[in-house]
Amino acid sequence: MHELSITESILEIALRHAAEAEAEKITDIHLVIGKLSSIVDDSVQFYWDIVSDGTAAQGAVLHFRRVRIEIVCQACGESYHPEELDLSCPACGSRDVRIVAGEEFRLEAIEVE
């Protein structure tokens, strides 16, 4: 739903770093998206083509790296990767858990020339 403003943020960050590196053109954008973040790749791609038009990032390829959920149980120390809503510990049943991965939403790298 709000992928437009998010895509504009991605462009802004990428252009800023490219300018700092005195690059002329951005060819690739590497994004890291956790399974728990509600971002739709196709929507970002759709808006990307529109917002990047006429900028140094026009035509850059978006790469999405999806990160699975990783949880560490605070009761028994078990580390696991739940596929379902239920985040409770499969070893001891505790719900005192910490999400250590899966909520990412960041720009990891750009490739420029």
Add this chain to the structure above:
Amino acid sequence: MKERIPIVEKILSANDHIAAQNKSTLDSAGVLGLNFMASPGAGKTSLIEHTIKKLKDRLKLGVIDGDVATSIDADRAAAAGAQSVQINTGGECHLDAIMLQGALSELPLEEIDLLIVENVGNLICPASFKLGTHKSVLIASVPEGDDKPYKYPGMYRGVEALVINKIDLLPYVEFDMEYFRQGVELLNPGLVTFPLSCRTDEGLDAYLAWVETEVEAHRRVGQ
């Protein structure tokens, strides 16, 4: 010649940065900020009206209302006795920290103890954007159905209190409270929950006592 530039930057870092500024603006004025989120029609505005009417003799209240269009909600808050500001998002599905920053500058924060921010009615997008408020409150309602925690886990996971509104309708609609609460417990164990009805006032006192306790606790920390 291609070159790879490593960046470790959160895409919402600009928003997060302004959210932190908003929080310190509220803190320096001694204001507790609550972010009210819900689907459209859950009763956010009704609950805010009740909060204002019942607490206005003891607390000074401010309301910031986010809607895609109109100032109906801010007008209702003002009529109930709060300082209010309307934000029209012009189509955006959520409030963000920048919109809140603009609205904060229109309120006399030094004269306010409790600021309620009424987010855009939506169970998905508002969960992703920090505002700089201190706590988030989700208002669920009985007619929405008991499966909502399972369908909107991101929203249920990220809040500090839950109101279940319209409990006066429980005899008339299929709503399995046990199933609903199991979903909440799965996502947000031990979440403070207030079943209530804005129509009959049932359960309202426990919620109001929680709000007052939070304002008081925040005031003590600030001193």
